[in-house]
Amino acid sequence: MAGIYLHVPFCRSKCAYCDFYSVARPELAGAYAAAVGREFAARRGELGCAPVTTLYFGGGTPSQLPPDIFCDLASLLHTPEVEEFTAEANPDDITPELLGRWVDAGVNRVSLGVQSLQDAELRAINRRHDAAGALKAIDTIHRAGITDVSADLIYGLPGQTRDSFADSLRRLVDSGITHLSAYCLSYEEGTLLWRRREQGLVDEMSDDDIADIYGDLCRVASEAGFEHYEISNFALPGRRARHNSAYWRGVPYLGLGPGAHSLDVDGLRRYNRSDLRAYISAPASVLTPDPVDREEHVNELILTALRTAEGVSLADIPAPYRAEVLAAADAHLRRGTLTRSADDRLVIPEARWLLSDAIIRDLLI
Numbered sequence: 279m280a281g282i283y284l285h286v287p288f289c290r291s292k293c294a295y296c297d298f299y300s301v302a303r304p305e306l307a308g309a310y311a312a313a314v315g316r317e318f319a320a321r322r323g324e325l326g327c328a329p330v331t332t333l334y335f336g337g338g339t340p341s342q343l344p345p346d347i348f349c350d351l352a353s354l355l356h357t358p359e360v361e362e363f364t365a366e367a368n369p370d371d372i373t374p375e376l377l378g379r380w381v382d383a384g385v386n387r388v389s390l391g392v393q394s395l396q397d398a399e400l401r402a403i404n405r406r407h408d409a410a411g412a413l414k415a416i417d418t419i420h421r422a423g424i425t426d427v428s429a430d431l432i433y434g435l436p437g438q439t440r441d442s443f444a445d446s447l448r449r450l451v452d453s454g455i456t457h458l459s460a461y462c463l464s465y466e467e468g469t470l471l472w473r474r475r476e477q478g479l480v481d482e483m484s485d486d487d488i489a490d491i492y493g494d495l496c497r498v499a500s501e502a503g504f505e506h507y508e509i510s511n512f513a514l515p516g517r518r519a520r521h522n523s524a525y526w527r528g529v530p531y532l533g534l535g536p537g538a539h540s541l542d543v544d545g546l547r548r549y550n551r552s553d554l555r556a557y558i559s560a561p562a563s564v565l566t567p568d569p570v571d572r573e574e575h576v577n578e579l580i581l582t583a584l585r586t587a588e589g590v591s592l593a594d595i596p597a598p599y600r601a602e603v604l605a606a607a608d609a610h611l612r613r614g615t616l617t618r619s620a621d622d623r624l625v626i627p628e629a630r631w632l633l634s635d636a637i638i639r640d641l642l643i
């Protein structure tokens with residue numbers, strides 16, 4: 279099996295925290311789509327004979343693509359084997375008409391950038407929508423017949439409190455979503471929020487407050503029936519994101535569009551430069567092979583698998599490195615910051631996931 283990721287690099291405005299590649303150039307959507315067609319024709323062989331079972335349109339903002347262009351791209355990339363077709367959306371763009379087109383194109387899962395259900399917090403990060411708009415969008419998606427709805431939330435926002443996050447979280451899990459991705463705000467260099475912090479205009483939330491909110495997040499999600507299956511991801515039973523789960527298991531995927539990354543069937547990683555104009559002129563030539571050596575492969579496996587509830591299987595770590603990883607794990611196993619399951623997997627207990635970066639760092643070879 280394999281997946282296809284399409285990076286849609288258009289956003290109407292820039293959110294204050296975001297360093298993803300996107301541009302406000304909607305007039306280039308047609309040229310972009312034509313370039314995707316050329317890139318796909320040149321690169322489809324990278325997935326070998328593996329059937330494409332997941333399709334993911336991310337961004338940027340796929341809901342900013344004109345519906346005709348979205349549907350053309352969907353019909354180019356969709357195959358009968360696709361089981362999950364996710365499209366990311368901004369709540370402000372959601373209409374019954376748009377969703378009707380998406381459903382016809384095969385979309386069966388929507389990932390909605392909610393981020394918060396407090397209007398003041400949304401304004402502080404330059405989001406286009408308000409809380410009422412986000413809840414209305416979820417309702418509209420349900421009415422269109424799409425039952426798999428994921429929502430993104432951010433904790434650590436300027437002005438956010440433990441209570442305001444809890445309120446957003448409770449209203450969101452009550453809205454009928456089946457999946458939740460909750461991320462800690464990070465101040466990325468060059469973003470508007472980063473500049474505001476440098477100027478002393480916003481205060482970063484303390485580690486203690488972050489830990490309290492993360493504890494609330496895990497508890498409330500669990501009480502609502504969500505499984506915490508990856509450090510930032512929660513799903514109702516049977517509703518885990520198949521596309522993202524495949525990334526964490528090292529399943530090959532083809533990343534199309536400027537800024538997209540790929541992993542081919544031979545384990546070779548590639549990435550497309552984040553430059554829409556260059557991409558439109560020569561879509562298949564912006565690839566830059568980025569060969570990784572065997573140790574980097576092992577580290578990638580540890581890095582991704584240890585962020586999941588299943589952890590990393592020792593059987594998946596090549597024999598020459600297993601003893602080294604186990605020796606590094608020993609202190610954590612004795613301390614309880616790692617456990618070793620009956621089927622020989624190293625797992626970080628959920629209560630320690632907030633500290634997972636430090637634990638994982640110790641295990642890298």
Ligand code: SF4
Nearest residue numbers: 289292293296337338
């Ligand atoms: S809509 Fe998404 S991709 Fe676009 S600027 Fe905001 S966070 Fe970034």
